[in-house]
Amino acid sequence: MKSNARILTFSKRLKGISILFMALCLFSSCVGDGGRKGRPFIKDFSVGAGASAFCTEAYRVQDATCAGVCPGIPDFVTHEATPAEISSTITTVQNDTTLTTSEKEEVISNINTAAKVCLEGSGIARPNNAIFVKKDFCSCVQGKKDIINNCDQFCATTNDQNATLHGSVTLGPEVELNEQLGNLSNWCTEEINELTGPSCVLEVFDGTNTDQLSITIPPGSNTFTASIASLAFNKTYVAKIVEVGSGSNATSSNFQIYRVPQDDGTTPINTPLKILPSSMYSCIFRDGQQGQNNTFENAARVHYFFASNSTPPPMPANNVFDICHDVNVHGTIDSPTTPRLELIPQHMALWDFSDIRFADTDVDGQPDINKLIQDRLLSEYNETRTVGLFGLLPWQNYPLAETNPNLGFIMQAFIDPQTGRGFCPGQEEYNGSTGDNLFRVLKEIVGVDTEGLFMSEREPIVIPDGQGGFNLAPADFLMIREGQLRKIWFYFENNQHFVPDEVTSSSKTIHFYWPPDEVNPYVKKSHQQTYTIRAPEDLGQSGATSGLNTSIRPPDKRFACIPALD
Structure with missing residues (x-):
C-alpha cells in the first residue's frame, strides 16, 4: 500500500466521522451492512508496490490495514461502517487537502473493494428520547402523596420519611431490543464506545433554573426513585432522566412535577369538585x-x-x-x-356549593375556585388570565318563596374560536385537543364530562275565570340539560318537524314537547305543552330583547355547563 504513513495520519482525522455517525444513530438504527459481501477476493493484499492490489476483506481506516473482521482491540475499537458512513468517509477523503491525488485514490479504492469498512467506535450510541416515563409516577411522604397526581392509594403503601419520587419507564425498541442495554438500569450504566463512566441524574427545570438530583435505579430494572425534598411547593418543574456520567447527555421523555403541602385540613383539596x-x-x-x-x-x-x-x-x-x-x-x-x-x-x-373551594374566603366577591384556577395557570403554565368560570345559580324553589335559594354552581359555557359554536368541555378538551392550558387545569379540578344547560319558556296559556273571562296563566320557565334536550328537540318549518344539527341548532328556533316522550318525540300529545329554547335575557320578553348585547353567549343559547349525566 502506498504512503501508509501519510494515510495513517489522515485516518486519525477520520475519528470525527465515527463520532458524527454515532450521533446520527440517535435518530436511526445503526446496524452492520453486509451488502458489500460477495465481491471477488484478491488473494494477497500485501503485495509489492507495483501490483494493483487493494483490500477485499475488512479495511480498517484507522490504521490503513486489511483484516478479516472489524475487531475491537486495545488501540482501536471498531465497527463495520454503514453505507451512509462509507459515503461520508469517501467525501471526507475527497475533500482532504493534505493527501495527494494518488493517496486519495488508494484510500477510496480500498474502501470500494473491501468487503467491509471498519471505523473507530462500536457503532452503538446511547439512544436518545427512547426512555418514556410512565404517567403514574408518585411522590410520597409518610404515607401521603406529595405531588398532584392520583397517588393516594400508592402512597398509602409506602413509608418514605422525606419526599420521594417513585416512577417507572417504558422502553423504545432501540433500547429494549439492544442486547447491551435492554432496561433503564443498563441504559444509565453500560459503557458504550469510548464513553466511560456512564451514570444518570434526574434533571429538573423550573422555567429559570436547572438542577440535577440523584436518582436510584435497581440493577436490571425499569424503575427509579429520587428524593425531591429540595423542590419548592406549588411550583411546576419539568423533569427528565439524563445520562451525564459519560457525556452522552441522552435523555428520557419529559414529565411534570408539582409538589403540594401535606393536607392538614386547611390546605386546598385536590379532588374533583363535588x-x-x-x-x-x-x-x-x-x-x-x-x-x-x-x-x-x-x-x-x-x-x-x-x-x-x-x-x-x-x-x-x-x-x-x-x-x-x-x-x-x-x-x-x-x-x-x-x-x-x-x-x-x-x-x-x-x-355542590358546600365544597369549600366555592367559598369566598378572601371576600373579593368571587368563589375561591376561580382564583385557584387562575393561580394554577400562572404557576404551571406561566399564563396570566382573569378567570371567572364558576358562578351561583339561584332559582325559585316553591310558589311562595320570597328569595330564590341556591341550586348550586354552574360553569360558563365556551365558544369554539374557529367555528363560533358553543360547547362544554369533556375528555377530548381536557386531554389537549384545543391546545388551551385552561382545560388541562380543569381536567383535575372538574374531572368529569360536562354538558350544556338550556332555559326554555312554555307557550302562553289562558285559564277561564268561570265568569266568562280569561286569565293568563303564570309563565313557566323550565331548565333542561343538553343530553335530554337532544333526544326531543326540533325546529318546525313547512308544517314539518326537523331534528337540529350543529348548524341549525344555532340558526333555528328550537322547541320541544313536555312532559317528554323520547320514543315518539315529534307528535304532540294532549297532555303536552310546547317549550321554546330561550337565552336567559329573552325569557318573558316575547322571545327577543332589544339593544346591543352586553355579553357574549354561544349561538345555540346554552347559558352554562354542568356535570353530564349521560
Whole structure:
C-alpha cells in the first residue's frame, strides 16, 4: 500500500466521522451492512508496490490495514461502517487537502473493494428520547402523596420519611431490543464506545433554573426513585432522566412535577369538585270558581327546582290555589315529608356549593375556585388570565318563596374560536385537543364530562275565570340539560318537524314537547305543552330583547355547563 504513513495520519482525522455517525444513530438504527459481501477476493493484499492490489476483506481506516473482521482491540475499537458512513468517509477523503491525488485514490479504492469498512467506535450510541416515563409516577411522604397526581392509594403503601419520587419507564425498541442495554438500569450504566463512566441524574427545570438530583435505579430494572425534598411547593418543574456520567447527555421523555403541602385540613383539596343533583317538580296553579270538594275546573302547571339536599317547605293549608303534592294520594294537607308532585329527583346535576373551594374566603366577591384556577395557570403554565368560570345559580324553589335559594354552581359555557359554536368541555378538551392550558387545569379540578344547560319558556296559556273571562296563566320557565334536550328537540318549518344539527341548532328556533316522550318525540300529545329554547335575557320578553348585547353567549343559547349525566 502506498504512503501508509501519510494515510495513517489522515485516518486519525477520520475519528470525527465515527463520532458524527454515532450521533446520527440517535435518530436511526445503526446496524452492520453486509451488502458489500460477495465481491471477488484478491488473494494477497500485501503485495509489492507495483501490483494493483487493494483490500477485499475488512479495511480498517484507522490504521490503513486489511483484516478479516472489524475487531475491537486495545488501540482501536471498531465497527463495520454503514453505507451512509462509507459515503461520508469517501467525501471526507475527497475533500482532504493534505493527501495527494494518488493517496486519495488508494484510500477510496480500498474502501470500494473491501468487503467491509471498519471505523473507530462500536457503532452503538446511547439512544436518545427512547426512555418514556410512565404517567403514574408518585411522590410520597409518610404515607401521603406529595405531588398532584392520583397517588393516594400508592402512597398509602409506602413509608418514605422525606419526599420521594417513585416512577417507572417504558422502553423504545432501540433500547429494549439492544442486547447491551435492554432496561433503564443498563441504559444509565453500560459503557458504550469510548464513553466511560456512564451514570444518570434526574434533571429538573423550573422555567429559570436547572438542577440535577440523584436518582436510584435497581440493577436490571425499569424503575427509579429520587428524593425531591429540595423542590419548592406549588411550583411546576419539568423533569427528565439524563445520562451525564459519560457525556452522552441522552435523555428520557419529559414529565411534570408539582409538589403540594401535606393536607392538614386547611390546605386546598385536590379532588374533583363535588357534584350535587338538582330535582324538579310541578305545582298546579288553579284559577276560576271553586267547586265542591275544593275542586277547580281550570289549572296550569308550573315547574320548580331545588337542590336534592334541600327539599322546599310544604304549602300552607290555607293556600288552595297552588297544589304541589298529589292530593289524591296524600290528602289535601301538605307536609315536609310529602313527596313533591311529579318529582324528578335527578333532573340535572350542578356543583355542590358546600365544597369549600366555592367559598369566598378572601371576600373579593368571587368563589375561591376561580382564583385557584387562575393561580394554577400562572404557576404551571406561566399564563396570566382573569378567570371567572364558576358562578351561583339561584332559582325559585316553591310558589311562595320570597328569595330564590341556591341550586348550586354552574360553569360558563365556551365558544369554539374557529367555528363560533358553543360547547362544554369533556375528555377530548381536557386531554389537549384545543391546545388551551385552561382545560388541562380543569381536567383535575372538574374531572368529569360536562354538558350544556338550556332555559326554555312554555307557550302562553289562558285559564277561564268561570265568569266568562280569561286569565293568563303564570309563565313557566323550565331548565333542561343538553343530553335530554337532544333526544326531543326540533325546529318546525313547512308544517314539518326537523331534528337540529350543529348548524341549525344555532340558526333555528328550537322547541320541544313536555312532559317528554323520547320514543315518539315529534307528535304532540294532549297532555303536552310546547317549550321554546330561550337565552336567559329573552325569557318573558316575547322571545327577543332589544339593544346591543352586553355579553357574549354561544349561538345555540346554552347559558352554562354542568356535570353530564349521560
